[in-house]
Amino acid sequence: LATRKKQKKEDATSMAARQREIAVSEFFSKNRHLLGFDNLSKALLTTVREAVDNALDACEEAHILPEIHVTVKELAETRFSVTIEDNGPGILKSQLPKIFAKLLYGSKFHRLKQSRGQQGIGISAAVMYGQMTTGQPAVVISKTSQGKPAHKLKLQIDTQRNQPKVIDDVIIDNKHWNEKESGTAITITLEATYKGGKHGVASYLHQSALSNSHAIFVFTDPKGKVHDYPRVVNELPKEPKEIKPHPHGVELGTLMHLLEASRGKTVSKFLKDTFSRVSAKTAADICKTAKVKGGASASKAGRNEAEKLYNAIQNTKLLAPSTDCVSPIGEEALIKGLYWLFVEAQKHQEEERKAQKAQQDLFEAANDKEKEGDDAQEEPVVEKEGGNVQMELALAPDGTLASDEKGYFVTAVTRSPNVYRGNPFQVEVGIFYGKGLAGDDQARVFRFANRVPLQYQASACAMTKSVTSTRWKTYGLNQSRGSLPIGPVVIMVHIASAWVPYTSESKEAIANYDEILKELRLAINECGRRLQKFLRRKRKEADEEKKRSYIIKYMNPIGEALQEILGFSDSQKDETISSLKEILEDARGHMPGGRSIK
Amino acid sequence: LATRKKQKKEDATSMAARQREIAVSEFFSKNRHLLGFDNLSKALLTTVREAVDNALDACEEAHILPEIHVTVKELAETRFSVTIEDNGPGILKSQLPKIFAKLLYGSKFHRLKQSRGQQGIGISAAVMYGQMTTGQPAVVISKTSQGKPAHKLKLQIDTQRNQPKVIDDVIIDNKHWNEKESGTAITITLEATYKGGKHGVASYLHQSALSNSHAIFVFTDPKGKVHDYPRVVNELPKEPKEIKPHPHGVELGTLMHLLEASRGKTVSKFLKDTFSRVSAKTAADICKTAKVKGGASASKAGRNEAEKLYNAIQNTKLLAPSTDCVSPIGEEALIKGLYWLFVEAQKHQEEERKAQKAQQDLFEAANDKEKEGDDAQEEPVVEKEGGNVQMELALAPDGTLASDEKGYFVTAVTRSPNVYRGNPFQVEVGIFYGKGLAGDDQARVFRFANRVPLQYQASACAMTKSVTSTRWKTYGLNQSRGSLPIGPVVIMVHIASAWVPYTSESKEAIANYDEILKELRLAINECGRRLQKFLRRKRKEADEEKKRSYIIKYMNPIGEALQEILGFSDSQKDETISSLKEILEDARGHMPGGRSIK
Numbered sequence A, B: 001l002a003t004r005k006k007q008k009k010e011d012a013t014s015m016a017a018r019q020r021e022i023a024v025s026e027f028f029s030k031n032r033h034l035l036g037f038d039n040l041s042k043a044l045l046t047t048v049r050e051a052v053d054n055a056l057d058a059c060e061e062a063h064i065l066p067e068i069h070v071t072v073k074e075l076a077e078t079r080f081s082v083t084i085e086d087n088g089p090g091i092l093k094s095q096l097p098k099i100f101a102k103l104l105y106g107s108k109f110h111r112l113k114q115s116r117g118q119q120g121i122g123i124s125a126a127v128m129y130g131q132m133t134t135g136q137p138a139v140v141i142s143k144t145s146q147g148k149p150a151h152k153l154k155l156q157i158d159t160q161r162n163q164p165k166v167i168d169d170v171i172i173d174n175k176h177w178n179e180k181e182s183g184t185a186i187t188i189t190l191e192a193t194y195k196g197g198k199h200g201v202a203s204y205l206h207q208s209a210l211s212n213s214h215a216i217f218v219f220t221d222p223k224g225k226v227h228d229y230p231r232v233v234n235e236l237p238k239e240p241k242e243i244k245p246h247p248h249g250v251e252l253g254t255l256m257h258l259l260e261a262s263r264g265k266t267v268s269k270f271l272k273d274t275f276s277r278v279s280a281k282t283a284a285d286i287c288k289t290a291k292v293k294g295g296a297s298a299s300k301a302g303r304n305e306a307e308k309l310y311n312a313i314q315n316t317k318l319l320a321p322s323t324d325c326v327s328p329i330g331e332e333a334l335i336k337g338l339y340w341l342f343v344e345a346q347k348h349q350e351e352e353r354k355a356q357k358a359q360q361d362l363f364e365a366a367n368d369k370e371k372e373g374d375d376a377q378e379e380p381v382v383e384k385e386g387g388n389v390q391m392e393l394a395l396a397p398d399g400t401l402a403s404d405e406k407g408y409f410v411t412a413v414t415r416s417p418n419v420y421r422g423n424p425f426q427v428e429v430g431i432f433y434g435k436g437l438a439g440d441d442q443a444r445v446f447r448f449a450n451r452v453p454l455q456y457q458a459s460a461c462a463m464t465k466s467v468t469s470t471r472w473k474t475y476g477l478n479q480s481r482g483s484l485p486i487g488p489v490v491i492m493v494h495i496a497s498a499w500v501p502y503t504s505e506s507k508e509a510i511a512n513y514d515e516i517l518k519e520l521r522l523a524i525n526e527c528g529r530r531l532q533k534f535l536r537r538k539r540k541e542a543d544e545e546k547k548r549s550y551i552i553k554y555m556n557p558i559g560e561a562l563q564e565i566l567g568f569s570d571s572q573k574d575e576t577i578s579s580l581k582e583i584l585e586d587a588r589g590h591m592p593g594g595r596s597i598k
Helices: A012-018 A024-030 A040-061 A093-101 A122-134 A175-179 A201-211 A252-261 A267-274 A280-290 A303-314 A331-364 A462-468 A514-566 A570-590 B012-018 B024-030 B040-061 B093-101 B122-134 B175-179 B201-211 B252-261 B267-274 B280-290 B303-314 B331-364 B462-468 B514-566 B570-590
Strands: A067-076 A079-085 A138-143 A150-158 A163-172 A183-191 A216-220 A226-229 A382-385 A388-391 A400-403 A408-414 A418-420 A423-434 A444-449 A452-454 A489-497 B067-076 B079-085 B138-143 B150-158 B163-172 B183-191 B216-220 B226-229 B382-385 B388-391 B400-403 B408-414 B418-420 B423-434 B444-449 B452-454 B489-497
Touching: A012 B093, A024 A122, A024 B024, A040 A067, A040 A079, A040 A122, A040 A183, A040 A201, A067 A201, A093 A122, A093 A138, A093 A150, A093 A163, A093 B012, A122 A138, A122 A150, A122 A183, A122 B252, A201 A216, A201 A226, A201 A331, A201 A444, A201 A452, A201 A489, A252 A267, A252 A303, A252 B122, A267 A280, A267 A303, A280 A303, A331 A388, A331 A408, A331 A423, A331 A489, A400 A514, A408 A514, A418 A514, A423 A514, A444 A462, A462 A489, A462 A514, A489 A514, A514 A570, B024 B122, B040 B067, B040 B079, B040 B122, B040 B183, B040 B201, B067 B201, B093 B122, B093 B138, B093 B150, B093 B163, B122 B138, B122 B150, B122 B183, B201 B216, B201 B226, B201 B331, B201 B444, B201 B452, B201 B489, B252 B267, B252 B303, B267 B280, B267 B303, B280 B303, B331 B388, B331 B408, B331 B423, B331 B489, B400 B514, B408 B514, B418 B514, B423 B514, B444 B462, B462 B489, B462 B514, B489 B514, B514 B570
Parallel strands: A067 A216, A444 A489, B067 B216, B444 B489
Antiparallel strands: A067 A079, A079 A183, A138 A150, A138 A183, A150 A163, A216 A226, A382 A388, A400 A408, A408 A423, A418 A423, A423 A489, A444 A452, B067 B079, B079 B183, B138 B150, B138 B183, B150 B163, B216 B226, B382 B388, B400 B408, B408 B423, B418 B423, B423 B489, B444 B452
16 A cells, blocks of 8 residues: 555554553553642642541541551652541451552442542552552551551552552551551652642642531641641531432443342332432332333343333422432531631741741840740630630521721631432532631632542632632622632532532542532522621721711811811810711711711 | 641641552543543544544554544433444454553553554543443454454443453344454543534545545545545555663663563663664673673663663664654645545535435526536546545646646655654644635644544644745745734644654654654745745746736727827737737746747
8 A cells, every 4th residue: 555664554453462451550650640640749739648548437437537648758859758647447467468459449330429539449549559650669557446456557559450469567566556546647758849839739738628627627738837636526427328329320331230130029028228318118109110020030031121110210299319429518617717727827837927927036136035936825716725715606586797907807608409410419518718718819718528628620610610600799809700709718619429520530529410509509698798898887887987087077067177267165066076077977867877876 | 726627637647548540541531631621522533543543553454455434322311322333453352451541551552663642541531430320331343354253242341440340241143244344443432522623533534544545534424425535545554663661761660660670681682682772792882881890691781781782772872863764644645635526525515415406406596507517527537435435636747736827736846755753753744725725714634643633622632833934925925023924724733653752641642853854844945945936937827817807908909099199000919919919928038937929
């Protein structure tokens, strides 16, 4: 066909010789960007995130209030070690290799229950990434209960077979682990860079603290600085229940497969046992509609029977899926979290800054002492002890926490659960407005799914879309059409679901389902209306203040001028001024929203 | 911790009992949107695309000019069957089950060579999707050479184990397959919807024809209408070579693994055999720099030696990766393809429309015959025979094909190969301007990677970004800043690479690598400059024409007026007018670009 030199012409036989199985670990090592390891700084964040997600899930399943320590150390210019230690229930020694060094292995994939992890890939992918980039095995320590030993394993993945390799296996005997009741620690050495900013580890933990106000996070950064995120809610969140799939969500092929796999069950019992919202009565109805015998063997049903059952299910009215499989953060926890991060923590930072400044000043001019920072706390309602913060916050009846004086406002709305494509989900939105944030910047949107902060692909996410498509001008904030509103505002959005519809495997954005967008809109609008009231009051107060100062400023000179012109006595003058004030106040009283001044 | 009823509190033992392996097929069936099966219309397109990609790859590897038949039939409201048949080399019967019904199996993953498929997932994912949504097995027919039988297998996937199941296995004996030399056909029944528009199958094949001008596509749509995309280049594209990885792209962990797996080789030989651009001399240099003995056993090298070798490799100057592993479409094929689609095919459609219109007119008013369409072809350079189109196109020296008279312009630029992160790639851009396209719409951008049209996630793609960031006003097109240009324009962009950096598994957009963006920009600018010349000429001619008609129109009345006012004789009048014309022409001659009129 052409004159140039050709490579060997292939045929079916030569091509067959090259066909090979691809281990899932090979696949993801070559496609590692799909899992969030596409650049050095993201690799570090992803590693922390996967380990923290697992730690939080494990603590909650064991009903333990989580305390998580994250340590990032710089070993060389682009080489770091990352250690995540939890106080969870620990992991049996026999399970450690597979959990940390085998992709697609886990306990969360085969069930319908809200959790952070789902796929059984994340942490093993981090181990694999570390191994590929530095050749170092992961080091895992775990202890399952007081009195039992803590095991320390060094683990690698055989990427060509997706199997774990145990390099080293010892028992740890030191004070820390001997005293610790239970828990797991993992250390991964990896090629990475450490970045601050909104995609950094500190920002991720800052946001995690917001969505997990029942957890303590302690982060030691590469410079040895300790960032402390205390616990502000001393109770575990409502535990989501595991549910069975809803029959309206099943597909024909899947139904056939389930029937085939149901050993020894009748069709009726199969329907009742396999699905939620199917009682014995409903099962009988379905069989009747399908003209399939309820007492027949389920595993012997052929394609015909399956198709008839499938159609009957579609035509049977059923209760909507149960929604107790989702667990929201809750309005109070959201408000406390936002209050803590943007009022208290801000204040602490302010104090820290002041203290640093003071030290610096002392250093620079030892005799100049009046600049020293003021350490007095002004809000006695907050006590910090250990990692726990005791907060007694009095919310207004409309579910807001605001201080006109200090100029902040917090509110949150948790919607009732709803369903998209058969999957229960629940949406909640919190808003913080106020001091410490720049007033002429765009609002910041913190996105969360099953309590995990999402830090990439904001523009592709339904949560961002729901914020930018809201008309914030109605609620008193500036906004260019289709953009984020302008103001000292943080908007926190959370979706909880037994099956979060991520747009990609690296779990960075939520797909645009109409049902989800609608719930988001309703929650945002409610928060917006509350914010609007606060802003209106704030504006009115500012106006009042201006008028008050105006009246006070000019009333007396006016009085004196009148006295001079008209020859009033002092009492006449006072009387006139008083009437004048009254008239002015009256006039203002008729202005919309006017309030009299005492 | 709380008063409400709890689910069972988990511990390490109860959690271990729930840990399970997840088959990759289970993973992707639950995450099928990652592979392009997220909605009914996309599922149809993805199925066609995966099968066509494989067919084209197979034909090219066997040096066969591809002829591909796609048939989509509507079986019920949301149930379709899709059949793709090729004239490729066929597949050995023993390989059929794994190739079509096992995820992560294939011949393309473990090599560095440009091809459409890479991952060994696509077609099996389509089979799995069909099976899950309709319960129907896939039907595969394949024949490897004249004289051998055509085998027909019905295949399913055991999704829980990722293993193929053969439901039926027969030999086909019919005229079609007996006469056919070799080839493969696959039929998948699936839940889907059929959509027109830019995300539809017809649009996909339209674009595939553009990037595969050496292939014939015949598409029978659900209404039985046959869409014909003929072959316009009678030669296979340059076959890309398989290359070895470049040492600068290897990571430490991977190097350790490769060393360990290199049985019986010395370090020197290992380096030379494993990587491209490493001669015996270079290998010796690397060993010297690393202070590792070249004659030592490679598989016995420990972490220390590996790290020394790794550092030595980074510090050794090497030739850039070889670029013969990429194969562009080529400027001529791009121009022919664009010309065919937007001039010839347009004309055919026009004729078809005219013929339909004529029939309609005949039907509506049997006596009104003068409206009948004109069937005469105006361009004798194009002959169509079978599925091949013979085109003799004379390109201008600047690589453009244009007709001022007919108002079209085509050009294309194929850049030299370049390298991003160690991966060779090559970029090319084609532009069509002209009739048949709406002049006040935004330009359409056709994106391709390894000849495969990309139809989703345009806004996330480096190719789109490179078009919108070009300043098209310079080249004579209107444009709002950061948007696509306005005009009757199609811009075709192609990237060829042994490793295309897709932003997601479903292969829909290209990541923003600086090196890639730069090459794209250079190619677009060159096309833009050529377009600019054409548009300038076109505009000038329009101006000339206007002036010519102006002079002709007004000269005579002016002469007559002068005659009347000044009492000129006819000859005086003619003389005056002639001088007047001359002066005007002269004046225009001095205007930039003015041309005299004869």
